[in-house]
Amino acid sequence: MGAERGSELRAEAARVIAAVVGRGASLSTVLPPALAAVAPAERGLLQQLCYGSLRFGLRYRAVLGELMSRPLKARDVDLEALLWVGLHQIDALGMPPHAVVHATVGACRLLGKDWARGLVNGVLRNVLRDSAVLDPERMSDVQARHAHPDWLITQIRHDWPAHWEAILAANNRQAPMTLRVNARHMDRAAYAARLRDDGLESHPAPHTETGLILASPVAVDQLPGFQQGWVSVQDSAAQLAAPLLDAAPGMRVLDACAAPGGKTAHLLERTTDLDLVALDIDSARLQRVQDTLSRLGLTAEIRCADLSMPETWHDGRPFDRILLDAPCSATGVIRRHPDIKLLRRPADITNLAGRQQALLETTWNLLAPDGVLLYATCAVLRAENEAVLSAFLAGHPEAVVEPLVTTWGHLAGAGRQNLPGEDEADGFFYARLRRVSLHR
Numbered sequence: 001m002g003a004e005r006g007s008e009l010r011a012e013a014a015r016v017i018a019a020v021v022g023r024g025a026s027l028s029t030v031l032p033p034a035l036a037a038v039a040p041a042e043r044g045l046l047q048q049l050c051y052g053s054l055r056f057g058l059r060y061r062a063v064l065g066e067l068m069s070r071p072l073k074a075r076d077v078d079l080e081a082l083l084w085v086g087l088h089q090i091d092a093l094g095m096p097p098h099a100v101v102h103a104t105v106g107a108c109r110l111l112g113k114d115w116a117r118g119l120v121n122g123v124l125r126n127v128l129r130d131s132a133v134l135d136p137e138r139m140s141d142v143q144a145r146h147a148h149p150d151w152l153i154t155q156i157r158h159d160w161p162a163h164w165e166a167i168l169a170a171n172n173r174q175a176p177m178t179l180r181v182n183a184r185h186m187d188r189a190a191y192a193a194r195l196r197d198d199g200l201e202s203h204p205a206p207h208t209e210t211g212l213i214l215a216s217p218v219a220v221d222q223l224p225g226f227q228q229g230w231v232s233v234q235d236s237a238a239q240l241a242a243p244l245l246d247a248a249p250g251m252r253v254l255d256a257c258a259a260p261g262g263k264t265a266h267l268l269e270r271t272t273d274l275d276l277v278a279l280d281i282d283s284a285r286l287q288r289v290q291d292t293l294s295r296l297g298l299t300a301e302i303r304c305a306d307l308s309m310p311e312t313w314h315d316g317r318p319f320d321r322i323l324l325d326a327p328c329s330a331t332g333v334i335r336r337h338p339d340i341k342l343l344r345r346p347a348d349i350t351n352l353a354g355r356q357q358a359l360l361e362t363t364w365n366l367l368a369p370d371g372v373l374l375y376a377t378c379a380v381l382r383a384e385n386e387a388v389l390s391a392f393l394a395g396h397p398e399a400v401v402e403p404l405v406t407t408w409g410h411l412a413g414a415g416r417q418n419l420p421g422e423d424e425a426d427g428f429f430y431a432r433l434r435r436v437s438l439h440r
Contacts, residue, residue, distance in 0.1 A: 006099065007106030009042055010085050013049035014111060017081035020054060020339045027054065027339040052092055053084040055147065055172060055338035060084045060091075062144035063133055067123050078111050079120075086124045091134045101125060147172055151346045152331070159382045163419055167380060170421025171334040171341075177217035178424070180234040180262075181210040182269050182296060188212060191231060194224045205236035206423040207408045209243060209270075213424055229296040234262045235336075237418050237425035238378075241323060242266040244404065244430055245374045249273040251320040255300075256307050256363055257281075261289030263323060268298040276300040277319075279307055308362050318368035326356040328377035328384050332420055332427020349383050356388045364396065367435050372402070375431045380420065385429040386413030393433075402432040 016034050019025040031050055035043045053060070064083055065071070072080050086104040089095045101124045108117045127133060139145040146153055146168045157164040179202070181191040188210050195202050200218065205211025213236070220226050220233060241263045247253050249272055255264045258278035268274060278300045280286045286304050293300060305313035329352055334340050360375060367373055377384055390413055393399055401414045408425075409418040415431025 004106070005042075006103035007110060009038065009046055010049065010082065010104050011107035011110035012038065013046055013053065013085045014078050014082035014107060016046075016050050017053055017057070017084060018078040021057070021081060021342060022077035024343055026343070027051075027337065048093065049085050049088065051174070051338055052088045053081070054342065056088060056091065057084050057147070057338075057342060058149065059134075059136065059139070059144045059147040060087045062139065062141055063087060063127070064123065066133065067126055068119075076113070076116075079108075079113050079116050082107055082111060082113075083120060083123060086120065087127060087134065090124065090127055090131065097128050101128075148341055149344075152341070152344070155346075155349075155381055156331075160380065160419065167420055167427070170419070171338075173335055173421065175235070175335040175426065176424055177214045178205055178234060178236050178239075179212045179214065179223070180208075180232045180239050180266060180269075181212060182230055182232070183210050184269055185225070185228075185230045191224075194230075198222070198224055205239070205425070207406065207425075208236050208239045211236045211239050227295065232262065232265060232292070232296070234266070235333075235426045236423065237332075237428035238262055239266060240408070240418075240428065240430060241325070241374060241376055242270045244432055245321050245323050245372065247271050247274055247321045251275065252317060252368075253277070253321045254279065254319040254323070254363070254366065256322060256324045256359070257327060258302075258325075259285030259289050261292040263325060264289055264300060265292050265296050265298060267323070268293070268300060269296070274300075277303060279303045279305055279313065281306050307359055310362060310366060314366060318371065319366055320368050320371050322363050322367055322371070322373045323376065324359060324363050324373060325376045326359055326384075326388075328352055328356065328379040329381060330378050332378040332380045332418075332429075335420055336426065349381055352379075353383050353388055356384060357391060360388065360392050364392075364399070364433075364435070369435055369437055371435050373433045373435070375415070375429075375433065377429045378426060379429060380417065380427040382412070385415065385417065385431075389414040389431050398436055398438050399433045400436050402434050404430060404432060 012034055016030050019030045020027055089100040105117050105121045108114055136145045143150045148168055156167055181188050192202050201215040202212040205213050223231055252275040255278045258264050259280040259282055264278045278289050283304045290302055303313055329344055330340050404416045409416040415429055417429045418425055420427040
């Protein structure tokens with residue numbers, strides 16, 4: 001990569017990060033077009049720069065506070081982002097120091113901040129002379145040391161006093177690439193053999209039926225049979241949903257909040273002849289459900305509608321099984337979405353819990369007698385999981401908790417909680433409720 005191209009890549013990373021930090025944009029929204037605009041050979045590095053810089057951004061912000069005599073102006077959020085990119089290259093990527101400084105300083109001009117070349121050069125060279133400033137063990141500030149916002153550290157520590165440090169450490173590690181083999185095409189062992197034939201090592205994902213964890217991530221087009229529907233990318237904790245719902249052939253099933261469609265597809269792969277409705281309010285994300293099902297050769301009734309308003313979409317027929325993968329804080333998947341640390345706010349948790357409670361009430365009314373509802377979130381905060389279920393159960397004597405008999409995770413009220421990094425999986429909460437008759 002030429003020097004000029006290296007600077008362009010750093011500038012592009014800074015723009016992506018600045019959109020997250022300055023505008024509150026989601027990384028999953030702003031990064032894909034940036035990746036599409038660069039050469040395929042450069043996409044891996046651009047993604048590393050963006051993910052890593054956001055993952056440790058709160059730590060880098062504290063380091064800059066020590067190294068700079070005065071803080072940057074609010075309008076210079078792109079410059080702060082560029083400095084995060086520079087620090088991450090020194091901190092984690094092991095790049096040649098002269099290349100780091102040259103490419104990052106060169107990016108100033110591309111951002112229209114030519115005046116900042118000396119500042120960026122000085123900061124990076126100071127860090128190279130004393131890299132101990134990046135050592136978290138020497139940081140007295142808890143937010144900087146753990147690279148998480150103070151409020152979230154406090155909440156996780158309160159909810160998981162014996163596990164909070166392990167949760168934060170897991171959030172700061174890159175997640176593995178986990179696959180779900182399509183059982184309609186072949187079993188897990190057969191696909192693992194195909195991977196080995198292509199030079200890709202894997203091992204079974206614990207507690208899953210068809211999951212494989214790759215030794216090293218690769219582009220999906222390098223996966224044998226991906227376009228033919230042999231395999232999908234899905235975290236192993238997410239792969240627990242379909243077996244827990246335990247739908248049988250002929251059942252009417254609702255996958256509420258279905259996008260982007262991984263669990264919808266798994267339900268259909270696992271059980272034939274389901275009458276499955278995949279519902280979501282976001283038409284753009286719902287298109288991803290359709291694309292996924294088309295690639296896998298599967299079909300479902302896809303509806304774009306507001307789950308909370310069943311009068312606008314429901315035909316009155318009850319469902320035998322409902323998967324409610326409720327909107328949540330996503331605090332269990334921070335290792336895959338590091339921007340959550342910067343975008344989520346304390347007030348969001350209360351608002352989300354209220355929304356979860358409302359959606360649980362709505363979907364429960366759509367469940368057939370003796371039907372099963374599986375409540376799921378990718379959150380680790382008890383306010384979204386145990387508290388929501390506890391309040392719901394207090395008002396619904398016809399809702400019976402079916403204990404999840406398993407070896408994964410931790411007992412958490414009416415359900416079980418897998419914590420980030422445990423068994424190489426994301427943080428997910430599941431609770432299984434059956435609707436019984438009170439007049440037998």
